[in-house]
Amino acid sequence: MISTVLRRSVLTTSRRSQTLSASLTSINAALFHHLAPASDLAANVQPIAPLPQTSNPFGIKARDFHFQSVPSEFRASVASSAGFAAQDYAEESSDGGDSESVASGSDGLAISELGISPEIVKALSGRGIDKLFPIQKAVLEPAMQGRDMIGRARTGTGKTLAFGIPVIDKIIKFNAKHGRGKNPLCLVLAPTRELARQVEKEFRESAPSLDTICLYGGTPIGQQMRELNYGVDVAVGTPGRIIDLMKRGALNLSEVQFIVLDEADQMLQVGFAEDVEVILQKLPEKRQSMMFSATMPSWIRSLTKKYLNNPLTIDLVGDSDQKLADGITMYSISADSYGKASIIGPLVEAHGKGGKCIVFTQTKRDADRLSYGLAKSFKCEALHGDISQSQRERTLAGFRDGNFNILVATDVAARGLDVPNVDLVIHYELPNNTETFVHRTGRTGRAGKKGNAILIHGPEQSRAVKMIEREVGSKFTELPSIPVERGSGSMFEGIGGGRSGGSYGGGMRDRSSSYGGRSGGYGGGGGGSGRYGGDRSESRYSGGSDRSSGYGGGFGSGGSNNRSSGGFGGFGSDRSSQSGGSGRSSFGGFGLKDPNRSSY
Numbered sequence: 029m030i031s032t033v034l035r036r037s038v039l040t041t042s043r044r045s046q047t048l049s050a051s052l053t054s055i056n057a058a059l060f061h062h063l064a065p066a067s068d069l070a071a072n073v074q075p076i077a078p079l080p081q082t083s084n085p086f087g088i089k090a091r092d093f094h095f096q097s098v099p100s101e102f103r104a105s106v107a108s109s110a111g112f113a114a115q116d117y118a119e120e121s122s123d124g125g126d127s128e129s130v131a132s133g134s135d136g137l138a139i140s141e142l143g144i145s146p147e148i149v150k151a152l153s154g155r156g157i158d159k160l161f162p163i164q165k166a167v168l169e170p171a172m173q174g175r176d177m178i179g180r181a182r183t184g185t186g187k188t189l190a191f192g193i194p195v196i197d198k199i200i201k202f203n204a205k206h207g208r209g210k211n212p213l214c215l216v217l218a219p220t221r222e223l224a225r226q227v228e229k230e231f232r233e234s235a236p237s238l239d240t241i242c243l244y245g246g247t248p249i250g251q252q253m254r255e256l257n258y259g260v261d262v263a264v265g266t267p268g269r270i271i272d273l274m275k276r277g278a279l280n281l282s283e284v285q286f287i288v289l290d291e292a293d294q295m296l297q298v299g300f301a302e303d304v305e306v307i308l309q310k311l312p313e314k315r316q317s318m319m320f321s322a323t324m325p326s327w328i329r330s331l332t333k334k335y336l337n338n339p340l341t342i343d344l345v346g347d348s349d350q351k352l353a354d355g356i357t358m359y360s361i362s363a364d365s366y367g368k369a370s371i372i373g374p375l376v377e378a379h380g381k382g383g384k385c386i387v388f389t390q391t392k393r394d395a396d397r398l399s400y401g402l403a404k405s406f407k408c409e410a411l412h413g414d415i416s417q418s419q420r421e422r423t424l425a426g427f428r429d430g431n432f433n434i435l436v437a438t439d440v441a442a443r444g445l446d447v448p449n450v451d452l453v454i455h456y457e458l459p460n461n462t463e464t465f466v467h468r469t470g471r472t473g474r475a476g477k478k479g480n481a482i483l484i485h486g487p488e489q490s491r492a493v494k495m496i497e498r499e500v501g502s503k504f505t506e507l508p509s510i511p512v513e514r515g516s517g518s519m520f521e522g523i524g525g526g527r528s529g530g531s532y533g534g535g536m537r538d539r540s541s542s543y544g545g546r547s548g549g550y551g552g553g554g555g556g557s558g559r560y561g562g563d564r565s566e567s568r569y570s571g572g573s574d575r576s577s578g579y580g581g582g583f584g585s586g587g588s589n590n591r592s593s594g595g596f597g598g599f600g601s602d603r604s605s606q607s608g609g610s611g612r613s614s615f616g617g618f619g620l621k622d623p624n625r626s627s628y
């Protein structure tokens with residue numbers, strides 16, 4: 029903490045004496061120059077109206093800087109300075125940029141030649157990021173102009189930096205010109221803790237001089253309050269903890285100039301809709317709002333109408349058939365519920381190239397069981413919402429660092445998580461809908477890399493498999509089935525928990541799959557009270573006459589352990605995540621009618 033304060037002190041003092049260089053003027057011209065021939069992008073980007081070049085369109089005065097030598101109140105704040113960063117850009121770009129100095133390569137825009145802060149260029153270059161990805165190209169200019177926008181692009185294509193680069197560039201330049209304040213200028217909302225941490229890390233690593241903070245539950249609030257008191261430039265967090273900090277008076281959003289909603293549609297699914305609106309209502313009116321959302325349910329549309337100002341839509345997916353990133357190869361394999369646990373090992377060995385692999389299960393219980401079985405032969409860990417926050421962080425860090433190479437996870441890990449070099453994703457069961465399939469699969473083949481995805485399906489689920497093919501616009505290559513010996517010797521023997529004796533097998537009820545078919549889960553035990561059997565409506569793949577519950581009616585465990593996460597069974601959302609039981613389920617809305625039945 030002391031070193032942070034000292035660093036901030038030095039930075040602040042030097043920044044006060046800095047004059048803003050006029051070096052950012054070429055971005056507009058550069059992007060225009062490069063976007064024009066990029067028909068794939070230009071076709072999807074609406075024309076951008078020029079910003080009015082008034083001297084101060086927001087009619088508010090620049091904040092003064094008040095330096096104090098004591099740590100608390102380190103930053104001074106003057107409320108209502110929103111809008112200046114956008115204005116700075118508009119003013120400076122009108123000084124006339126040097127469009128000739130722009131790189132002319134067509135395979136990406138050289139970041140060093142865009143006129144963005146050298147600090148960012150250097151930091152990105154140190155991470156091997158030298159050229160903009162398409163979504164970043166498409167977003168940069170309108171974002172620099174201060175436009176509100178809604179963005180959409182395939183998984184792993186760099187959406188975080190698409191909004192991150194313009195925002196941090198504007199903040200760095202704004203601070204240099206106006207001095208540093210105490211309250212955040214940018215707020216990023218994310219639906220899960222892990223995603224929030226990842227986004228905050230991306231900001232931090234791209235602009236080391238900025239102070240960033242990640243605000244999420246499951247961690248001591250006192251430390252976050254102290255850090256906020258020292259002053260921050262960028263706050264990233266989950267809505268629950270952000271509201272908590274606002275209520276305690278520790279988080280002041282009155283100077284926010286940039287609000288970003290990442291994975292906005294998932295906010296709805298995890299039960300954050302109301303909280304998001306509460307936060308949006310607390311923000312200054314003069315601000316820039318950006319929203320990234322894979323889908324546009326009616327809540328998002330109404331949010332857009334209510335809180336965004338004439339937003340530009342940048343959609344690099346559009347109606348294109350192909351919903352997955354290039355470089356992902358899809359395989360499918362048939363296995364009955366008895367045998368599928370046993371084929372994971374051979375699949376990993378044949379298709380995982382010795383690299384990292386994520387196996388997605390529908391329930392926490394399955395994640396535990398499968399990982400327990402696999403751990404007898406592989407380095408493997410489970411990740412789901414019943415695991416404590418600190419353990420989840422250790423698990424993810426261990427996976428990132430390569431301490432183990434198979435992660436068995438529920439859909440908590442489906443969205444947004446960026447773990448480099450995941451070579452293989454295995455869908456242990458058909459996911460609830462295509463959207464989930466796309467996000468799960470998107471944990472591989474990121475940042476232009478190649479990856480494989482294998483979908484395990486029951487012998488009677490071929491219709492559902494075809495439907496996924498149609499909706500994601502890619503074909504599966506069906507792998508030959510792997511013979512599994514029933515009976516003794518399976519490493520999964522005895523973890524089925526059922527009374528049928530089968531590892532993951534016998535005794536299951538049928539009508540369970542979310543994608544229909546009669547394959548059922550592997551819920552040994554069969555009957556029970558059918559805790560997971562209730563929901564029969566949400567799945568879009570419930571072929572035929574099957575009742576097809578969202579998360580499978582067939583688990584039939586009759587036990588209560590799967591309900592334990594309660595409230596936020598979900599990965600990382602904030603509200604009452606540790607409390608279990610009574611809270612609203614953060615992930616309940618996703619194919620589950622009973623929020624307490626979250627499978628995350």
Ligand SMILES: Nc1ncnc2c1ncn2[C@@H]1O[C@H](COP(=O)(O)OP(=O)(O)OP(=O)(O)O)[C@@H](O)[C@H]1O
Nearest residue numbers: 157159160161183184185186187188189444446475
């Ligand atoms: N211009 C770039 N050049 C090289 N790598 C990049 C570039 N931009 C982003 N990356 C890297 O690509 C990876 C994926 O980026 P990111 O997580 O932002 O993708 P995303 O589109 O948000 O994915 P998802 O939809 O799954 O959340 C990250 O590791 C990021 O550091």
